Amino acid sequence: MDELLIIKNLKTYFYTDEGVVKAVDDVSLRINRGQTLCIVGESGCGKSITAMSILRLIPDPPGKIEGGEIIFEGKDLLKLSDDEVREIRGNKISMIFQEPMTSLNPVFTIGNQIIEAIMLHQKLDKKEATKKSVEALKLVGIPRAEEIINAYPHELSGGMRQRAMIAMAMVCNPTLLIADEPTTALDVTIQAQILDLMRKLKEETKTSIMLITHDLGVVAEMAEYVTVMYAGKVVEEADVIELFKNPKHPYTLGLLESKPQIHIDKEKLYSIPGQVPNPFNLPKGCYFFPRCERAMEICKEVMPTLKEVGNGHKVACHLYGGDNNE
C-alpha cells in the first residue's frame, strides 16, 4: 500500500488553568494515496485536534504537540521549520472547516482570498491567478463564477461559501484534503451536494481525503477506511464495509444503534447512556467503561490497547483479544 500520511503516537495536550487536557492521546493512523479516511466520534473526542495537529495549527498556548510523528510523503511534519510547514499548508495539504459562515474573511472578496493562495504557492501573476480562481469556482459548481469572484462572503449562502472554501482548498491541487465536518453546518440537501462534489473532485484529482465527522451516514457514503475516536484515543478502526457489517467496540455499536433508520419504526432513538468523560478526570481504565453496557472488572483497572482482530480490523476493547490482555 502506498502510504501518504502516517501518524504515529500523536499526543496533543492543552495546558489550561484547571489542568492538562490530553485532547489527542497516543493516536496513530494512516491514509493511503487516493484513499478517504473518516474519523468518527462525538464532539470533544479529539478528532479536530488531530486534524489541526497535522498542519500544526494548534494554538500555542494553550495547546502543544507533546509527542509522536506525523510523516507526510516521507517527512516528519513535526520536525519541519515553520517556513517549511507553511509551504505545505494550503499547497500539498489543505483544509476545509465546519463553519463556512465564519471561515471566510468578511472584509475580502472571495476572489481575493482564493487568488492569495494561488499567488502564494504557484508563483503566478495576478491575472493568471484570477483566471485560475474562476476555473476553480466553476469546478466546484458555482454559477456566474466571474461575478462571484468579486462578491464578499456575506453575499453568498452557506452552501456557496462552503463550495468557495473547497475551491480555495483544491486550487493548488493538494495531495491531502482535510475536511473538518464540512457539512455539519449545512442543511441536508446542500450536505448531499457538497459530499457529491468532494467525491467527484477526489476521483478527478486522486486527492486523499481525511474526513472528520460525527455523522455515520456521511461515513457510509464517503469512507473507505474508518477510525473511531473516543476521549482522545482511537478505539476502533477498520475498512468501512467491515466496520458497518461487523462493529466490535461497544462505543461503535452504540453509535450505530443511535443512528435513525428509515425502515425501522422506533418510538425513541437509542442514545449511549451517560456523558463524555470529564477530560480533567478520566477514568483509570478504559475511558468508555462508565458508559459501557458490557463492562467487566478488568475495564475498571486496565486501559485496553488497540489490537488486530482479523480482516485488518483493530479494536481497543477487553471483550476481544482474550488472554493477551496486558
Next chain:
Amino acid sequence: MRQYITRRLLEMIPVLIGISILIFVIFQLAPGDAVSAIVDPKTSAETKAKLREQLHLNEPILVQYKYWVMDILKGQWGESFYYKQPVSRVINSFIWNSFYLSLASFLLSAILSIPIGVLSATKQYSKFDYIFTIFALIGISMPSFFFGLLLIKWFAVDLKLFPVSGMTNPGSTATGFALFKEVMHHMALPLIVLTLGSLAGLMRYTRSSMLEVIRQDYIRTARAKGLREKVVIYKHALRNALIPVVTIFGMSLPGLFSGAIITEQIFNWPGIGPIELQAVNTRDYPLLMGINMLLALLTLLGNLIADVTYALVDPRIRLK
C-alpha cells in the same frame, strides 16, 4: 452613498434646532444676566436698565431666542461680552491653536496605538504586553495637570530642553519653517501629556479588538492557506480589528476642536480650552453658546464621518 450623506446632512437640521433650543434654555436658566456680567458693579441702575433694553433682555424668552437664531443664521454669533469682539472672531483666533495641538496628538496616538495594540494582542501575556498594560494604566490614571507640571519641572526647568509655556517665543517674529520649528518646540510637552492620555485608551481598544479577531475561524483559514504570520496578522486580522477603532477615530472629530482645558491652561497654550473656562467664569454667554453650537455641529459631523468610514472599511455595512 451620496444620497445617504445628503439625507444625513438634512437630518442634522432638526437636530441642530433642538440643540440650539436646549443650549439657549440652559443659558437662560443660568444665574445672573449679561448685564451683570459686562458692566461695572458701580454702574447706575438706570444705565443697566438701558443696556437691558438694548440687548433685548426684557423681551419674552421666545423673542430672545428668535433674535439669537436670526443672528446666527446671518452669520452673526453675537459679540463676546469679555472680548468686545464678534464671537466668531474670538473662536477663530483660538480654535486653530487647539486644533494643531489636538491633531498632532491624535495622529501620534493613532500611529503608536495601533502597532502597540496589535503586538500586545499577538503576544498576549508577554513581557511586552505587560509593560504596555502598566503603561496604559499609568496613562489613564495620571492626571494631566500633575503630569504636565512634572514634565515642566523635568524638561523645561531642570533640563531646559523645552520652553516652559506658550506657543512661540515672546516677541517672536519668525515666519515659515522657522515658525513651524518654534511652534513644534513649544508643542512637545503638551503633546506628550495629551498623547499619553489618549494613546493608552486607543491602545487597549486595539488590543481587545485584535484579541477577538485573532480567535476567529477565518484567521485559522488564513493560516491553513500557508500565509506568513505577518500577512495573517496585518492583512487578515488587522483589517477586521480596525473596524471598531475607525469608528472611534471618526467620533473624535469634535475633540480636535474643543481644546484641552487643563493641558492648555498649564502650558499656557493659546487654545480654545482656557477661553471656554474663562467664558464660564465671566458669564460670557454669547461666546459660550457659540462654542457649544460649534461643538454640537462638529459632533454630528463626526458621527456622520464615523458611519461613512465604517461602511468603507466593512463591506457588510451598506448605507441606504
